[in-house]
Amino acid sequence: MEELWRELQMARSIAVLTGAGVTSGTGAARALGGRTLAAQFGPADLATGQQFAQNPAAVWQLFQSRRALLAARGPDKAHLALAELERRKTLTLLTLNTDDLHERAGSRKVVKLRGDLWWMRCTKCGRPWRDGRAVLAPLPPVCACGGIARPGVTWFDEPVPETEFKQAEAAVRSAGLLLVAGVTARLVVVAQLAAVARRAGCRLVELQDPAATPSGAADCTIAGDLGDMLEAAVSRVRPFEDTLEPCL
Numbered sequence: 001m002e003e004l005w006r007e008l009q010m011a012r013s014i015a016v017l018t019g020a021g022v023t024s025g026t027g028a029a030r031a032l033g034g035r036t037l038a039a040q041f042g043p044a045d046l047a048t049g050q051q052f053a054q055n056p057a058a059v060w061q062l063f064q065s066r067r068a069l070l071a072a073r074g075p076d077k078a079h080l081a082l083a084e085l086e087r088r089k090t091l092t093l094l095t096l097n098t099d100d101l102h103e104r105a106g107s108r109k110v111v112k113l114r115g116d117l118w119w120m121r122c123t124k125c126g127r128p129w130r131d132g133r134a135v136l137a138p139l140p141p142v143c144a145c146g147g148i149a150r151p152g153v154t155w156f157d158e159p160v161p162e163t164e165f166k167q168a169e170a171a172v173r174s175a176g177l178l179l180v181a182g183v184t185a186r187l188v189v190v191a192q193l194a195a196v197a198r199r200a201g202c203r204l205v206e207l208q209d210p211a212a213t214p215s216g217a218a219d220c221t222i223a224g225d226l227g228d229m230l231e232a233a234v235s236r237v238r239p240f241e242d243t244l245e246p247c248l
């Protein structure tokens with residue numbers, strides 16, 4: 001924790017990249033969310049465009065389960081700690097998660113690299129809209145134009161949209177520290193942003209579950225419970241202005 005606190009305290013500006021590991025009980029939630037269809041389709045996070053084209057109703061059922069689970073739970077310690085860190089430091093949150101737990105915890109500057117599962121988009125006319133209902137019926141939902149709606153997320157086999165990737169790149173370039181939390185740097189988009197950090201001279205610190213294998217891409221890997229580590233470290237971080245010596 002001491003090490004994490006020092007990294008956070010020293011950095012003037014921080015970019016945080018989060019993945020599934022910031023949500024506690026993610027494994028259980030995924031299993032529950034995809035229980036009936038997991039064997040055939042895998043969890044909603046791993047849904048592909050091909051699966052959706054073949055069976056939109058089944059893929060929507062996976063997303064429906066995720067929506068119902070999310071509607072029934074709140075943010076975790078890690079989400080709350082990162083929202084608090086944004087109040088104390090210049091921070092941009094980049095996330096591969098499609099839920100809204102960072103926003104519900106109070107984070108304001110959030111770049112959603114893989115979209116938002118509370119949004120949908122028409123596959124015919126392209127219209128996007130938000131639908132916050134936990135239960136959708138009938139499935140698949142349709143647009144006013146009659147086209148089938150798809151979840152407003154990036155499929156697992158699609159690249160991150162250019163606009164969001166550029167925002168993430170800019171945030172990393174201007175940050176002194178890129179903190180990767182709850183996601184492996186072996187994922188393509190994480191590796192790409194790690195490369196941006198290296199070129200920009202931005203320090204890369206990886207927070208991981210002790211069971212995960214370090215990617216080898218980080219300047220420093222800190223293993224432990226993400227929620228506990230972030231909560232303890234962030235509570236001691238002072239805003240940058242407070243750390244300046246008075247020049248009297």
Ligand SMILES: [Zn+2]
Pocket residue numbers: 122123124125126127143144145146147
């Ligand atoms: Zn439409």
